[in-house]
Amino acid sequence: MSSIDGGKDLPRPAAAPARPGAPRHEVIATAQRAWLTYLGGMALAFLPFVAFINDAHWLNILALTYLMGGLAASWNIIGGFGGQFSLGHGVFFAIGAYSTAIFVTRWGVSPWLTMIPIAIFAACVAMLISWPTFRLRGPFFAIATLAFNEVAFVLANHAESLTGGPRGLSIPFKAGLANMIFRDRWAYALLMFAFVALVIALCVWLRRSRLGYYLLAVREDEDAARAAGINVLGVKLKGMALSAGLTAIGGTLFTMYLRYIDPPTLFTLPEVGVKFALLSLIGGIGTIWGPLLGAALIVPFENWLRSAYADSLPGLSLAILGLLMVLAALFMKRGVMGVIDDLLKRRRGKGAS
Amino acid sequence: MTANASAPMLEVRNASKQFGGLRAVDGVSLAVRPGEIVSIIGPNGAGKTTLFNLLTGQLVPTEGEVRYLGEAINALPPHERARRGMGRTFQIAKPLIALNALENVMIGAFLHDANLNVARDRAYAVLERVGMVHLAARRAGELTLSERRRLEVARALALEPKIVLLDEVMAGLNQAEVGIEIDLLRSLHAQGLTFLIIEHNLKVVRAFSERVIVLDRGKLIAEGTADQILNSAAVIEAYLGAGHVGSERAAASDEVRA
Numbered sequence: 193m194s195s196i197d198g199g200k201d202l203p204r205p206a207a208a209p210a211r212p213g214a215p216r217h218e219v220i221a222t223a224q225r226a227w228l229t230y231l232g233g234m235a236l237a238f239l240p241f242v243a244f245i246n247d248a249h250w251l252n253i254l255a256l257t258y259l260m261g262g263l264a265a266s267w268n269i270i271g272g273f274g275g276q277f278s279l280g281h282g283v284f285f286a287i288g289a290y291s292t293a294i295f296v297t298r299w300g301v302s303p304w305l306t307m308i309p310i311a312i313f314a315a316c317v318a319m320l321i322s323w324p325t326f327r328l329r330g331p332f333f334a335i336a337t338l339a340f341n342e343v344a345f346v347l348a349n350h351a352e353s354l355t356g357g358p359r360g361l362s363i364p365f366k367a368g369l370a371n372m373i374f375r376d377r378w379a380y381a382l383l384m385f386a387f388v389a390l391v392i393a394l395c396v397w398l399r400r401s402r403l404g405y406y407l408l409a410v411r412e413d414e415d416a417a418r419a420a421g422i423n424v425l426g427v428k429l430k431g432m433a434l435s436a437g438l439t440a441i442g443g444t445l446f447t448m449y450l451r452y453i454d455p456p457t458l459f460t461l462p463e464v465g466v467k468f469a470l471l472s473l474i475g476g477i478g479t480i481w482g483p484l485l486g487a488a489l490i491v492p493f494e495n496w497l498r499s500a501y502a503d504s505l506p507g508l509s510l511a512i513l514g515l516l517m518v519l520a521a522l523f524m525k526r527g528v529m530g531v532i533d534d535l536l537k538r539r540r541g542k543g544a545s
Numbered sequence: 546m547t548a549n550a551s552a553p554m555l556e557v558r559n560a561s562k563q564f565g566g567l568r569a570v571d572g573v574s575l576a577v578r579p580g581e582i583v584s585i586i587g588p589n590g591a592g593k594t595t596l597f598n599l600l601t602g603q604l605v606p607t608e609g610e611v612r613y614l615g616e617a618i619n620a621l622p623p624h625e626r627a628r629r630g631m632g633r634t635f636q637i638a639k640p641l642i643a644l645n646a647l648e649n650v651m652i653g654a655f656l657h658d659a660n661l662n663v664a665r666d667r668a669y670a671v672l673e674r675v676g677m678v679h680l681a682a683r684r685a686g687e688l689t690l691s692e693r694r695r696l697e698v699a700r701a702l703a704l705e706p707k708i709v710l711l712d713e714v715m716a717g718l719n720q721a722e723v724g725i726e727i728d729l730l731r732s733l734h735a736q737g738l739t740f741l742i743i744e745h746n747l748k749v750v751r752a753f754s755e756r757v758i759v760l761d762r763g764k765l766i767a768e769g770t771a772d773q774i775l776n777s778a779a780v781i782e783a784y785l786g787a788g789h790v791g792s793e794r795a796a797a798s799d800e801v802r803a
Contacts, residue, residue: 219647219682220665402659409652412641416697419601419635421627421656421704478643 223400230396233481234389237261237488241381251377257491258384259445260471264483265391266438267468272478273395273404274431275411276326280337282465283321283344284436286458287314288443293361293453294354296371303372307444311437318436319429326428329414338465345459360454363447372448380449387445388484391438395480398434407431411478439468462510470513474520476529485528490516552615554579554708554739555600555631560609561763562595569595571763572609577708582730582740584750586774587760588784593743594636596760597712600741601633602626614707628656632701636712636743638693642686646677649685649696653703668703675699675729691722695729708739715749727752747775747784759783 221229237258244250263285270276291310295301325336348355355361367375374380398404406427409417414424447453458464468483471490476482490513497509524531553576562570570592577583585593598604599611602623610617618626627633632653641649650668651661658664672678675695680688685696694714701709711730715723723746731753734740744750750757751771759767759774761783767774774780 219645220661223661400661402655402661402664405648405652405655405664408644408648409641412643413639415603415623415635416639416641416700417652418623419627419633419639420653420700421624422652423624 226396226400230393230480233484234392237388237484238385241378241385245378248377251381253492253495255377255381255384255449256495257487258381258388259442259449260467260491261484261487262384262388262391263439263442264468264471264475264487265388265395265480266435266442268435268472268477268479268483269395269398269407269438270428270431270435271469272472272482273398273411274407274428274435275478276428276432277330277334277469278337278432278435279334279461279465279469280321280340280344281436281439281468282341282459282461284314284318284439285443285446285464286344286348287317288440289447289453289458290348290355290361290443291440292444292447293363296363297361302370303444303448304370307441310444311440314440314443315433315437318432322429322432323425326425326432338461341459341461341465345455348455348459355455358454360452360457362453363451365451372445373451383445384449387442392480392484394434394438399480403427403430408478462513470517472527474516474527476527479527479529482527482529489528552579553577553612554614555741556612557596557600558610558612560596560599560606560611562592562599562604563607568763570599570606570760573760573763573765574609575758575765575768577739577741579707579739580734580737582734582742582753582755584742584744584754584757584771585760586744586747586750586757586780589745590762591760591783592763593760594712595763597633597710597743601631601710627704627706630704630707632704632706632709634694634697634701634709634711634714636716638690638697640685640688640693640696642684645682645684646688646692646696646699647672647681650699650703653700656704671699671703674702674733676725691718691726694718695726698729702733706738708741709733711740711742713743713745715744715746723749751775 240250240254244254263281267278267281271278288310291313292303292306295306296303321340325333325340328336349357351357352359363373365373367373372383374383398407406417406422409420409422410424410427417424417427443458450457461467471486472483473486474490475484475486475488494509494513497512501508520527526533556576558574560570560573561568573592573596575583575585585596587593595604599606602618602621602625605619611619613621613626613629613631641652644652647665647668650671651664654664654667654671658667669678669681672681675698677692677695677699680692685693688696698709698711698714715726718726727749730740730742734753742750742754754771757767757769757771757774758765759777759780761779766779766783767777769777
């Protein structure tokens with residue numbers, strides 16, 4: 193990660209520009225500035241944890257928000273930066289969840305040990321199923337990934353010896369750091385915070401790396417990317433592998449938090465595959481902070497809707513989420529991050545004039 | 546440059562491309578030598594862009610051979626050709642609109658070095674070469690047509706190419722912009738770059754081409770210097786129709802030159 197070494201400015205050709213443009217340091221952020229922004233953002237995201245450290249109800253919501261923020265940010269790597277609108281990330285999430293549960297319940301292996309190998313396995317599966325799928329573009333790709341999710345749903349229901357089928361798998365409560373099972377809610381919230389912090393750090397690094405730029409180029413125009421010497425399929429596969437691996441880690445954490453998983457929990461589209469995309473869209477697709485912002489807005493709101501109206505109006509939260517998505521698509525195409533960006537630009541523009 | 550002038554850099558041997566019943570390119574042979582500027586002209590539908598796509602790898606020829614640096618590359622994918630020093634632009638400019646001008650050029654500059662700072666500095670140097678440094682922070686989607694075209698040239702130059710293939714970079718530009726573009730190409734050529742250019746506008750071709758190749762209905766119908774081509778009956782016929790040859794030939798030739 194040579195890009196973290198601060199904004200070291202190599203000497204450039206001396207020729208002065210004919211007309212003055214924007215100062216060079218503003219054209220792309222220096223590494224120093226990118227990582228300071230990261231620290232600032234994560235500190236802000238940590239504040240509610242400090243505020244609610246003794247409130248079990250809010251710690252639960254926080255843990256889910258951090259987890260969904262991390263999962264949406266993982267999806268955003270291929271869905272946002274790479275522009276490949278996958279709706280099949282439930283498959284990688286489920287690989288993380290089931291594999292962890294199987295290792296814990298059958299052989300008592302610590303989830304800490306299996307987490308990374310499972311993520312690598314999920315990355316390999318992702319590359320295998322993406323290789324043919326990446327020949328499809330736009331909505332056709334999205335539909336194909338949707339099909340993978342549904343196929344995996346059916347398989348998980350049928351493979352009873354492995355997944356427990358519709359009965360699901362439950363993990364006995366044996367508290368201990370080594371087992372990734374905790375008595376206190378705050379420990380889970382902290383764990384989920386570490387996850388989202390890791391994913392977003394990877395995004396900050398990616399956005400300043402060649403792979404990150406190549407993903408953006410592929411999203412913007414595949415032919416132009418090829419003309420720039422980019423192996424489009426290779427870049428998509430790398431982005432998908434990274435995204436799927438992180439999603440599987442999220443699956444591990446989810447399993448260890450709930451200690452019970454079954455096919456509907458892992459494959460229901462509005463709760464998993466579509467949710468990752470939706471949170472990113474609302475927060476700001478293709479941005480570093482959008483997915484976490486989307487989770488911070490939607491997860492607590494949804495939780496409240498569910499607890500307040502679950503009995504009187506079941507399905508209300510889904511209807512409202514759908515409405516929000518339509519409104520976001522109509523009025524803020526770049527999500528909340530886009531609105532914030534525009535406001536900042538307007539203020540800067542006023543300050544300059 | 547002259548020492549190596551006899552060995553073609555980019556070559557097409559008897560290439561054809563069939564689309565169903567249409568033979569878009571029909572038995573075309575041509576060669577571009579290091580340091581040359583070669584133009585391909587022809588009326589709409591002459592097969593210029595199809596030939597271009599055979600050269601850049603977007604299409605594979607039905608018959609014949611594309612050779613680059615002495616090697617047959619018929620099936621080599623476009624990105625591999627770019628890596629071997631073949632830069633190109635598109636007839637419809639394809640800037641990466643969400644990125645700023647600097648980042649657009651960095652996409653090309655990353656080819657030779659994965660380091661962000663190195664790519665950024667190379668991209669600045671290229672923007673200086675094409676006179677666009679003052680637009681570095683501008684989003685590509687906010688650039689004018691002529692700036693977008695020049696940005697594509699810059700992205701291609703960032704690959705440090707041996708040859709640059711330009712697909713109608715002058716189309717839709719006004720007189721002043723065309724003048725700027727021609728000056729830019731001349732200065733790049735003076736620095737040793739080789740060009741193969743598709744151009745619809747004969748005036749433009751005349752201003753800077755050493756050698757002109759004329760395509761009509763997929764076939765190569767003439768090859769020579771710009772002046773030879775502009776006086777060729779076959780070319781005027783292809784552009785303006787058979788009726789113009791003869792009595793109206795002088796007038797047609799004037800129109801083409803105007």
